[in-house]
Amino acid sequence: MRKAKKKILERRKKLLAILIFLIKLNLFVIPLYVLLWLDFSLPSLQNFLASSLASTLSFFKYPAVSKEKYIFIFLSEDSYRIIPFEISMDCTGWKSMYLMVALAFSTSFNLRRNFKFLAIALPLLFSLNFLRIFSTLIIAFKLGSQYFEIIHT
Structure with missing residues (x-):
């Protein structure tokens, strides 16, 4: 049972890391859209x-x-x-x-x-x-x- 909980925790950690990556990436893309809108x-x-x-x-x-x-x-x-x-x-x-x-x-x-x-x-x-x-x-x-x-x- 401990192995199953450990596996679930590892999976959650990986999913959290992916979520953080996607949030950061999307925050970086916002200035790109602004620059495109401003015809940079x-x-x-x-x-x-x-x-x-x-x-x-x-x-x-x-x-x-x-x-x-x-x-x-x-x-x-x-x-x-x-x-x-x-x-x-x-x-x-x-x-x-x-x-x-x-x-x-x-x-x-x-x-x-x-x-x-x-x-x-x-x-x-x-x-x-x-x-x-x-x-x-x-x-x-x-x-x-x-x-x-x-x-x-």
């Missing part, structure tokens, strides 16, 4: 991403330039055919990074461990997002801009 924007992040992508495209011999949050890819040598791409806030991956922070701080791990995790996870997420946009732009360049929406989504 970081133009400096968008400009940085556009500039970095244009530089990387140019490095790989794709004719591209950036101006603010826009990337312009030249399709012909005479530069008469240009495809503009806008780096919107959604392109920056900020929501994924925000949710990664929310997940990290919703766990019961100590702060030091969370910061170590985030020091790896956030740059990795940013890099993967950068690679996603970069590959999408190259495929759109190779196949034509008419396929951009298909590739992008």
